[in-house]
Amino acid sequence: MLSVQIVLFEGFDLLDAIAPYEVFSAASMMGENMINLEFVTAEGPRRVASGIDGIQLEARSKLDPHRTELMAASPQGLMSLCICWNVS
DSSP states (O other), X not given: OEEEEEEOOTTBOHHHHHHHHHHHHHHHHHTTSOEEEEEEESXXXXXXXXXXTTOEEEEOEEOOTTXXXXXXXXXXXXXXXXXXXXXX
């Protein structure tokens, strides 16, 4: 199973978080739910306010690069994807 973490931070751009969530959710539905997808923060589970009207999303876990194969982050509104292979 592929593990994907979408990293949230205060003031994140909604589209940068929701777009990859929608894409990976659709891929998971097409592939018999073979993707574990979650919103995370560096601090752990909490509500995180976006930069647009403070709309909040719930991060359910702490960022853990050793537990994920793909991490999506959005520094300063620019989407960057970082492949993190678990070599343990």
